[in-house]
Amino acid sequence: xxxxxxxxxxxxxxxxxxxxxxxxxxxxxxxxxxxxxxxxxxxxxxxxxxxxxxxxxxxxxxxxxxxxxxxxxxxxxxxxxxxxxxxxxxxxxxxxxxxxxxxxxxxxxxxxxxxxxxxxxxxxxxxxxxxxxxxxxxxxxxxxxxxxxxxxxxxxxxxxxxxxxxxxxxxxxxxxxxxxxxxxxxxxxxxxxxxxxxxxxxxxxxxxxxxxxxxxxxxxxxxxxxxxxxxxxxxxxxxxxxxxxxxxxxxxxxxx
Numbered sequence: 001x002x003x004x005x006x007x008x009x010x011x012x013x014x015x016x017x018x019x020x021x022x023x024x025x026x027x028x029x030x031x032x033x034x035x036x037x038x039x040x041x042x043x044x045x046x047x048x049x050x051x052x053x054x055x056x057x058x059x060x061x062x063x064x065x066x067x068x069x070x071x072x073x074x075x076x077x078x079x080x081x082x083x084x085x086x087x088x089x090x091x092x093x094x095x096x097x098x099x100x101x102x103x104x105x106x107x108x109x110x111x112x113x114x115x116x117x118x119x120x121x122x123x124x125x126x127x128x129x130x131x132x133x134x135x136x137x138x139x140x141x142x143x144x145x146x147x148x149x150x151x152x153x154x155x156x157x158x159x160x161x162x163x164x165x166x167x168x169x170x171x172x173x174x175x176x177x178x179x180x181x182x183x184x185x186x187x188x189x190x191x192x193x194x195x196x197x198x199x200x201x202x203x204x205x206x207x208x209x210x211x212x213x214x215x216x217x218x219x220x221x222x223x224x225x226x227x228x229x230x231x232x233x234x235x236x237x238x239x240x241x242x243x244x245x246x247x248x249x250x251x252x253x254x255x256x
Contacts, residue, residue: 001096001253002027005143005216006237007104007199007246011035011064014244015043017237021248022050025234028070029095030248031102033145035064042066057088064088065104065144071096081132083125090126092133097255098224099137101130103144111168119147123174131181139255140221142183145199145246147215148175150185154214156197166213183219186231186251198233199246207238218251227253 004027008014011032022030030052035042037058047054047068057078058064065088067073073093080090092101103126108119134140148171152158161167179185187196197212206212220228231251238247 001029001098001255002250003029003031003098003100003141003143003218003253004234004248004250005031005033005102005145005218006248007033007145007216007244009034009036009244009246011037011043011066012041013242015046017240017243019046019050021237022047022052022068025250027250029098029100029141030068031091031100031143032066032068033064033102033104035066036061037064055091055093057091059088062087063104065091065102067091067093067095067100067102069093069095080122080125080129082128083122085122085125089122094137098139098141099133101133101140101142101144103142103146105145105147107147108165108171111163111165111170116165120170120174123171123178127174127178127181130178130183134181134183134221138221138223140183141224141251142178142219143217143249143251145215146175146217148172149213149215150175150188150217153194154197156195156211156213161213166215179219182222184222184225186218186220186225186228187214187233187249189225189228190231196233198249200238202245216246216249218249220251220253224253227255229254
């Protein structure tokens, strides 16, 4: 089972790239973030023509998430239980026996700001939800744009980013609390090359210079850890004309 996460930074702009990637890579599940589309404008037919089923939760201009899958999507959820939030940042479903949660985590803007406090509260609410889902589902994937670099290996210049947004201690501790529920960063289950990132700022030729952060993650439960055969970042879409600033994060599992 091939599962991927991709912040497309506007599905309207990036739709041809997403469809081409799906056609060539054929993941079983693709979680999209920052679709930036209201539900009535989501291009359902374009995905169905490739043999995919879709669910989505969107709003104009900001946020928006979607699940694209070859299998049927059961027990859908599109908001965090017991957390009042108008922002469309979560979507979940059970697909071929795997519970999949797709997240677009709050950015937080600046450490110590109101948006930073909202990020930490949002993460706490999501972690409570994930804990409940973990109790119900042995096979669980939590993926998405986490807007957190797990540790300094995931940062091109740890000194420059020290205690800055995306790399601060409170954010990393929030991520660790989620991992401590029995989840694993699939990327770190394998020996990986140095300096592998999933996001590069558009400014200052950061992608060409190889200066990025790994903030797009595919987390898996213990049962799926044993089945994971590979995990990587596909940088090729980032080389395209007018790309998203993120590249897909991919994990593959042998569930036979």
